[in-house]
Amino acid sequence: MKLNYETIREVNLALSVSLASLLILETLWTGSVLAYINLNYWLILWFLSVILLLFSSKTENFK
Amino acid sequence: MKRHLKIIRLSWILALILLMAWLLIQAIVPWGKITYETNFKKPNYVIGRFLPADRVVLSDGWPSLKAEPVYFTLFTPRLFSKASISFDFEGPAELIKLGLCRDKALWNYDLKALSDQPLEKLANGDLRARLEFDLAGACRDKSSYSFMISAPGLNQADKELIIKNIKVDLIGVTFWQYILRFF
Numbered sequence A: 001m002k003l004n005y006e007t008i009r010e011v012n013l014a015l016s017v018s019l020a021s022l023l024i025l026e027t028l029w030t031g032s033v034l035a036y037i038n039l040n041y042w043l044i045l046w047f048l049s050v051i052l053l054l055f056s057s058k059t060e061n062f063k
Numbered sequence B: 001m002k003r004h005l006k007i008i009r010l011s012w013i014l015a016l017i018l019l020m021a022w023l024l025i026q027a028i029v030p031w032g033k034i035t036y037e038t039n040f041k042k043p044n045y046v047i048g049r050f051l052p053a054d055r056v057v058l059s060d061g062w063p064s065l066k067a068e069p070v071y072f073t074l075f076t077p078r079l080f081s082k083a084s085i086s087f088d089f090e091g092p093a094e095l096i097k098l099g100l101c102r103d104k105a106l107w108n109y110d111l112k113a114l115s116d117q118p119l120e121k122l123a124n125g126d127l128r129a130r131l132e133f134d135l136a137g138a139c140r141d142k143s144s145y146s147f148m149i150s151a152p153g154l155n156q157a158d159k160e161l162i163i164k165n166i167k168v169d170l171i172g173v174t175f176w177q178y179i180l181r182f183f
Helices: A005-028 A039-062 B003-028 B175-180
Strands: B033-038 B056-059 B062-065 B070-075 B082-090 B097-103 B108-113 B119-121 B127-134 B144-150 B161-171
Touching (some): A005 B003, B097 B127, B108 B127
Antiparallel strands (some): B070 B144, B082 B127, B082 B161
């Protein structure tokens, strides 16, 4: 499967929605998420996906 | 939408639903019983590290108490009625007391001496004590219960207390018992 713009966008969407959902759950119920998941790693993955998305969208526009 | 994108979308939505459901179950503990454990090899969110930090040094990766008392917290996302604590350690059992905070303002801790409990000798030479605490009326701050480890005379005895493992079994009402209270 080729890693094109659409695939990276989908991965970015998945990470964004899941990060937002986990942050909302943690805000509503303190400790319910952080007791099991370190959201720092999640945030790093999200940043990487954003960088990849920006890079791939730039190269797509130049095609 | 392309087929592979549909598969990715369905997969992550399903994975997210399962993850959220699992986290909610861990927070609600619908069956009323849960066990938390730490061997201090990596940070644990539920069983907090020993404080004040300057009374604790690391001995082969395990916390070794050089002065007393030290405190630790037990985070629980919901209320429980009873805690059964299994405490693996190396050191002078006759000096050690474990206490649950009853009143933070009065610094009142319900201390229980380990020497009063039946001690189990483990294969590696460590000792295991089991203590039970009634959590009703215990002080709770930021969803955490506070515990104290006291060992009067530890400094003078020139001994050290190394804590190897703490396992906490918590018992409370089940989700259905909780719901039935409203009817």
